[in-house]
Amino acid sequence: MTLTRPGPRTASPTTSPAPATAPAPDGKRRGFLPFSGWHLLLAPLALLFAIPLVWLLLSSVMSDAEINRFPPALWPSGIDLGGYRYVLGNALFPRWFTNSLIVSAVAVTTNLLFGALGGYAFARMRFAGSKALLVLMLATMAVPFQLTMIPTFMVMKRLGLIDTLGALVLPSLVTPFAVFLLRQFFLSLPRELEEAAWLDGCSRMRVLFTIVLPLSRPALSTVAVLTFLTTWNDLTWPLIAINHDTHYTLQLGLTTFQGQHHTRWSAVMAGNVLTVLPVLLAFLGAQKSFIRSLTSTGLKG
Template sequence: MKKRLTQTLQYVLLTAGALAVVYPILFAIGISLMDAGEASGYPPHVIPHHVQFSAFPAALETAPLARFMINSFVVSLIVTIAQLITASLAAYAFAFLEFPFKRTIFLIFLSTLMIPGESTLIPNYLTMRSLGWIDTYQGLTVPFMATAFGTFLLRQYFLTLPKQLFDAARIDGCGPFRFFRSIVLPMARPALGTLGVYAFITTWNQYLWPLLMTNSTSMRTVQIGIGMLQFQDATTWNVVMAGVVVILLPSLLTIVLGQKQLIKGLTSGAVKG
């Protein structure tokens, strides 16, 4: 009896917590399904009385959201692929190769984590401007093509692979690069997945750098482009929320699909130390 009561209480609390956490997202979805009148009406409410989708075409008309999505997608994909390549190469060297100054170079990687992006913003902006890289995909992607965090994540994983593999491969006449490409990389797929999901979401959600790097509407990413919806007098809440829902979907989907991967990545730093 007492156990049943505790369980009921647990479910009540769990549900209350879930509603509170998800409420702002539900609010956005609810408003996006209303017409303009209902969305700004009194009293404010979340569940639409008449569900309709007219806000979505209106949002796509007000701002070139499709174009923004393509930009964000291209940028996130390029950064993700580049990070997977540079980080796995570096992680391989740290995990499997013997070379002088290994510790020093490792510390150099480590030290990048102590420099906040905001402290390097001004020179990076000036560099991009002098290269003529403002409003280009290079400008949006190249500075993020390497990651110390990702390198450590992969190195940690590579270290769990048996060292005998390396020796066995060498005896079979397999060079280090072939060993990397045909044995280490396939075996490290889970860790590569973790880094991939993490890199994609982080880049998709970037705000400050794309804000500085893009002047023309055609190069904006979704995070910056969404602002275009707010400052048009004619648009209303339902249209803005439709825009928000459209840009939220890809990252929420990635979370649901890649949750296991992501959790592993995020907790590896905290729990294993």
């Protein structure tokens, strides 16, 4: 029998797998546009809403003759800073700005504090009449300010706060909107985090300030921005409660630039630009938290 030596083994050719095509991040094929089609609708709307701000800025660097001209000029012939010089040269303007800042800062701080306490009580604590009290509090939001204006004035007068900044601060210490918005956000938080802290011996106040509030920054930012916006732009109540010009707020002080027979529109426009600027900066600073709060706060409970 003849033995034959086996030949060398030849490696069988292996076929490398074809590279898999990575799916699109959103699971869909990218269209022809590099952005969402909604931008074609939202961009013109954004420009439409920006027209008043642009016109305000352009008018603030016009002269009174250009503003009063008919037809009105769409673009200033030159930069005239006379309105800004008139506003900033007014000796009372820094005082008005400070008064508005004090009233707005106190209102924001107290609404965050008392709103958080009230919202947490309605969200997590059950006591006799809690639902009825919540409904009653929300019903006050439907009452117009014109109906409570005179009673509020009488209360402030009895307290001796008329013509002081206290008359502007006290009615704005807490609002039903702040309590309701924070309550709705607290309901969306899981109870397990609070229960774990209670097992560790934490009190309700410590749970609120160390666990709940750090998780509620979007809602707190929303309350802060809306409270600042409302208090900063308020004109009706300061017009009723304040008499002396040294206690004027910024909105009330700007009305002094409008006389019965002559109005310095360049100064009015420049003052409005300086008034809008803090509100715009505050909103841009809290924009992401503001949107997160509106998208995550539902109508639960």
